[in-house]
Amino acid sequence: MTDLIDPPATPKASVDAHPPSGIQSLRAAFQVIEEMAALGEPIGVTDLAKALGMPKTRTFRYLRTLKALGYVSQDPATERYRLTLRLFHLGQAVADSTRLLTEARAAMVQLRRDTGQTVTLSSVEPEGMRVLDIVRAHSPVQIVTRPGALLAFHSSAQGRVALAFGPARLWTAVRGKPLKRWTPHTNTDLKVLEAEVEATRRRGWATAPEQTLVGVNALAAPIFGAGRDLIATITVAGSLQHVPAEPPAALVASVLQAARRISENLGCTEYPA
Structure with missing residues (x-):
């Protein structure tokens, strides 16, 4: 060692x-x-x-x-x-991230308590979704994603939420190069992804069963700021046994409730999703 x-x-x-x-x-x-x-x-x-x-x-x-x-x-x-003003904008971004982490933490802990699953908070970047914080489940089997990891838009629940509710320019990172196949189940068909993103936009949440890790699924919902702009996602992740490809209504409701709570704390008066 x-x-x-x-x-x-x-x-x-x-x-x-x-x-x-x-x-x-x-x-x-x-x-x-x-x-x-x-x-x-x-x-x-x-x-x-x-x-x-x-x-x-x-x-x-x-x-x-x-x-x-x-x-x-x-x-x-x-x-x-x-x-x-570039330095001001950098400082503002740091301040916003700090506030996001502060406001999200309590909701993440509660969501872990309600679902028993690992909860992650991710922010939107031009090339993917950056994991900012994780509240891990009390389980001998742990999701290996760590804070700082960058998740691809096409193969993560967080990414599909970003494509559905974020700015159109995020599609540049998806259409600009071949979609990477992380597992045998990863979707690399752009048309299929577009349909999945449209479904995400209609229902307000996304899943990504076995898209990044075999046997693992994630369920993500959007977090909006005061201007109703997408700024982050909150996600529960676990085995397909606990987070099935078609998640139960109670699990979806818990994730949406946490996302809405964080959004309201950040000044979003009307949750768009």
């Missing part, structure tokens, strides 16, 4: 004393951002370099990179630089 033991940590002093060039660049870039944020107004290269105690050519290099990445803009008339 020695392969499971972490290697000894490098002493912090040596890391700080001689950081790799990549870390130095990253640190300097954040120093540029933090200084500009603290200033709160456009600034020229010379003044920024002086404030940072950094060579002007190096400061300009970082500004140019940040501009190319969309974090900094330059006024063509004054040649001064300012931060764009």
Whole structure:
């Protein structure tokens, strides 16, 4: 089991004393951002370099990179630089995710208690559904999905919900490449998937029996924000014995109730699904 033991940590002093060039660049870039944020107004290269105690050519290099990445803009008339709203949007996304996790946790625990099954919370990304949190069932057999896993749209209940209630652009990730076959039962027919997504839109929930793991099914429902936009899904997952391909009405009702409760806590006054 020695392969499971972490290697000894490098002493912090040596890391700080001689950081790799990549870390130095990253640190300097954040120093540029933090200084500009603290200033709160456009600034020229010379003044920024002086404030940072950094060579002007190096400061300009970082500004140019940040501009190319969309974090900094330059006024063509004054040649001064300012931060764009991209950082604000990133901060807002982090805040939204934190609130989502906070609001969802109690509902996830209750849903696990009601159903006895593993419950997951997933957010929508351009390439699939990112698992944010898991409340595992008290069972000797565990679903192996972990927080951080990215689930494909076509082969997950979460993904089918996203395609049904999310923006149309999500279909780009599905139609842009062949659909991967994860198990012998995974659907790779686009027409069949479109029909399944339409059925999901009508009934407000989706399943994906044996689409990602043999013998395992999931039942997912959408979570909406204050603007009635899809922001996440809540899912129960378990063996086909406990989460059958045609789930019982009581199980569907429990998942929808949890999704509606989280949505309301996030400001959705009228649950669309």
